[in-house]
Amino acid sequence: MRFDREQLRMVFALFVVAAIAAILLGLTDMLTREPIAEAQKQALHRALEQVLPAHGNDPQAQVVNVAGTAIYPARVHGALAALAWEVIAPDGYSGRIRILVGVHPDGHVLAIRITDHKETPGLGDGIVGNQPWLDSFRDRSLDNVRWQVKKDGGDFDQFTGATITPRAVVRAVKAALLFYRHNRAAIVARLNGEAKALQTAGSNGSEGGDE
């Protein structure tokens, strides 16, 4: 098969355009990779500060992975004070809702925070800034509350015109607590292991203490 000059010119032009675009994207990625990671870390940090009680460690530095979930511990004087992890409600009104849940080691909720969502502005997204509603999860555990919205016979408020979003959030937070109940032993073992490792590192003179 033979190509005429015109065809070769077309191929060459597209090749050059694509190559320059690729170089541009590569350079931008190099420039922005660290700031993006830093921005995400900062966003997570802000959310963690809101769902965890006062603590002396860096939860992001001491994260452990159990059953595919990243778990952030809050420690006070080395003792586990709270844990936080993110759950995803797949059944929001429009797409997934990510919720950061802060949990006491005995399994009750300390605080929750919506970290990402695509709910309708003004309707479902009311949950993001609705502090009283988010606070209604405080001190709830699997045993002391009916994990449904009031419309479905449960204990959590829904909003006028927006039932689907609260329903999805309630279900996801309940799933988070169930996850903790099933994996508690593994989580505690991993966190204790981390704590021991930290202590060993601390006694070796390097930093890594909890304060």
Place this chain on the structure above:
Amino acid sequence: MNKQEVFADGFWHNNTIFVQLLGMCPLLGVTTSAENGFWMGAATLLVLLGSNLVVSLVRGVIPKNVRIPAYITIIAAFVTVVGMAMNAWMHDMYMILGLFIPLIVVNCAILGRAEAFASKNSVSAAVVDALAVGLGFTFALLLLGGVRELLGQGELFGFAVFGESYPDVLMFILPPGAFIALGFILAGVNLINRRLKARSDAAKLAMIRAEAVRVNATAVAVEGA
């Protein structure tokens, strides 16, 4: 066309939103507040500047048959760059606009400027065109976002204008509100354009009359002589 005409044309007479009604997807999706509208417009403006500049630079070099894939590649590259930069340095706004940033690639207004203007004009004219069209787009998004935020939530740039007790008006927060508000804005734009036209017509008429009087006077003078 000189630069002023290029600018006036891109910003007002052929405004992407008000006159051509192009790029409606981001318009309806993100103009729930003035701030969101402004940053979406700014992101589009940056992409438009980059794509117009490069397309004008390579005009005559890209073979005609493959110009559209070449332009799309250029536009997509700039959109990705703007998206990554926003993610890095304006993380919170990126979380809000997120989905709509990649969609700038398929904003037909941008490919339209590349094809209809940048590929046929000098680099400086293409940059002026990009600024005009981009600012016109930003202005439209800002205006619509402001109107919807004001009517929907009683706020402007997050500040309560009508007091804290203003009840949220759902219709203006939801997409139908964008259509309705846009309809009224378009009516306003048409009204302004009609006034402008009437004024320039009147000016032209006055000029013609003056000319006629002058010609008459000359004719009378010639006859008198």
